Amino acid sequence: MTAHDLWVLSPVMAMAGVAIFMICADLVVNNKRLLAYMGFAALAVPLFFSLNLWFGWVGDFSAGPALFDSIIADRFALFFHFLLIGVTGGVILASIRYVDQLPEFRGEFFALVLLSVTGMMLLVSARELISIYVSLELTALPVAALAAIKRDGRSVEAGLKFLVLSAVSTAVMLYGIAFIYGYTGSTHLETILARLAEIPAADGQPFGSYAVLFAIVMIIAGFGFKMAAVPWQMWVPDVYQGSPTPVAAFLSVASKASAFAVLLRVMYTAFGADSLTQDWSSLFAILAALSMLVGSLLALAQTNVKRLLGYSTIAQGGYILAGVAAVAANTETGAQGAGPQGVMYYLAGYAFTNLAVFFAIIAISNRTGSEMISGLNGMGRRSPVLAVLLTVGILSLLGVPPTVGFMSKVVVFSAAVNSGLLWLAVLGMLTTVVSAYYYLKIVRAMFFEDAEDDSPVRADPPLLFATGVAAAGVAVFGVAPWLILHLAEKALTILPSAAGA
């Protein structure tokens, strides 16, 4: 291990350090709120190392990969480091009061979140299939523990479901990796790209060979579980409903973002050859269409807010997948697909949006104890500030201008139309119309229904602060989308086939 390796790994190691620090500090610090604030403050360390790599302030830094070519800290990875660190900070702030419900595990809760983030940061940096597999497991195990941390029936069910299905999905993925290794003799993404180009394609077989087709489908299945894409979405509503709300928020944002990040990297690096992209583009287009349809239609009948958000996250995953599918260049103008840029913008915007929604729900259910939509009744008067922040988030999920949710849908669908997927854009817009019905149910409950109990609801300051920051992000990045789009543009220059975007 060289000094260069250490610098490339520095953000990940710093995050792991923060997690270990939290476990140790838990033994000596009795004031658990203080502990949470210490964890929040300690996030500055991994953030500093990530910024350092982006700007190249100090240390032995070059874009080159480390650890036998398996890890890289390029701008694509750093973009997601920033996103993940921000999400973690928000989740920690939002959990400070929530963990009072878990008296035995207040310290462990934060440590588990931080360990999972460590896995995600490693995941977005990995450029080798076995490393990807290992970091996926590191991501999933703490989350399974977090889901079960309430130790009641639903929570344990959620944890177990997540653990088993996650294990199955990664096993399936490992099987796909084995096929790729057998076919190309390598697990490094760039070597795979080169080897696939050397092997002549068999006529009439998708991806040039049924072996590659099989492997790609298996690998997508592994990621599909994390992305909550149909048909690997079954766990989502149960796990969201059963696990603690901050964990559901964390899952829906961080887990999703890192899965999409690694998906982009694998697809655009290992399978980025022009002959392959057309095939997997249509594969993703179908997955996107299914996710939009299933997510939106099943959400219609939900009465539990967290379950509803579970289905909503499936539908949102479909919109992001439309961006992944938008890889083909415009056949008329030759303009490169803007899909990856759109996906990154969508993920960042979705992080702000979904965190605003989840945090507001945490604040309200901390007080009311209800997670049903009817529990939100009368919030417009009981807690005007939270109600407005939640409405901003909901409108962004629905995609009403001028929120970031609207802009990201426009960017993603624009990329889809550019790649000749007009039908997918139309379908996406139509499912958006359907989604208005269930998203507005939440707004309706808050502003039009009367509550039995009219006492005011107050959020504790750190949670309110986190909610406000998230909602402000929704507004700011909706009106000024270029702030993120420029970052994404810079970050994407490293993906070979997206370089033109």
Next chain:
Amino acid sequence: MFSGLLTATVFLPALAAVLIALLLRRDSHVRWTAIAATVATFILSIIVFVGYDSAAGGVQMVDLYQDWIPIDALRAQYLLGVDGLSAPLVLLTGLLGMSAALASWRIQLRVKEYFFWLLLLQAAVMGVFLSLDLLLFFIFFEFELIPMYMLISIWGTGRPRYSAMKFVLFTLAGGAFMLVGILALFLSPTVNTLAMVSIPEAGIVGIPDLIAGADLIAPAALIFSFFLVAFAIKLPLWPLHNWLPDAHTDAPTAVSVMLAGVLLKMGGYGLIRINVGMFQETSGFTVADAAGILAVIAAVSVIYGAIVTIRQTDMKRLIAFSSVSHMGFVMLGISAVAGAGGTMASGGLNGAALQMFTHGTITGLAFLMVGLTYDRAHTRYIPHLGGLWRKMPLIAIFFFIAGFGSLGLPGLSGFASEIMIFLGTFPVWGWATGVAAFGVVLAAGYTLWMIQRTFFGPGPAEGGMSLEQYEKLEDANWVDMIPVVALAAPILIVGVWPSVIVDVFKVGIEATLRS
């Protein structure tokens, strides 16, 4: 280029809304602030209308900020501008925004929120008419949903939540098609801009100039129909009119005024600006190819709307359905764009544009008068009313003005616009015009019959209000009369002097037609 006048016209009501939400506590302060803001916006809209130099033509008073979204994948700019087509509609929006705020004087429920949404609504509509960038246009077009949803749901009557949701779903569905249409236009080869018109002074080349004769990314007919669906829902045209009667009937008075007066015009404006303005020289398909179908839809809308209107027993629902019929006339005028012998003709379009303006004032006034009647009689059920004339003559007089304007009495503005539509369309689609002209006869029928049943007769009808209640009815007072007079004046003025509006519209329509 940034003169700032149009930006102020759009965002002044929004600014007042934010001010009301954050700073004001007392209801009376809220009311006065809202009224002051709408009056100021009305004055700004007069300045825009009068300041528009129709001799010079083109797009004027441009506000441009090019770097709004400067990435290649979505090159949107902040572009506001006014031309002959939008100037009268801006004036109409200013006038109706002020009237709606004044007519809301008596709102008691959640006053602060009410005016917050009402002002945002006005800002959104103003933005639709003034933005000349397709994405910006779409943002304003969609943003109007939220205020409308809130206004109908909270302050509505009847089944407000059902109606509000129906409104949202219809509009969102239309918006969905429009957004895909916008993206398809933008991503077509040779286009790569979202500017809706060319502005030589600002160095902007618009879509109409760029897609002439070029291949689009999708068949032109498909993109055209995406926009057509979006605007036909908004206008609304048969068979997509279903949301309108519910939304109108259940909305509070001032919101009905805004809805009928300006929100429907967003559909007509979009049809002329985009469907007519951009699809004249597209290869494979032009608006002239669709004109025959448009004429049929228009004639069906006129007749179907009128027949359904006759059957209505709720005064507000009756006027709502009459809007379907009247908006059919707008479409009829637009269908005349194909012209006799295949050349582009402006006659019908001028009439359609004027019809949008006159319908805004006439129907706005009609909803205002129904609102005043309902406030006093507490019912809008026509068989339960009668003899109102004797108890409230002022309301009756202005109701007649609205009614006569609506049925096209010469001397009132409705006549001017309808005759222009018929004269412009007859040479092109003679049979459709003939069928639609029968709609005027039906309009006379339903309007006069309603007025006769509600305002004349001996007194309250069977099963309606008691004699005692009837005796207590009061006429409108001067506070109620301010918005009423403000809306009645343009009906009379445009009726005898149509050219004050038409001459401006003509400039815009001529610029829209490319040959």
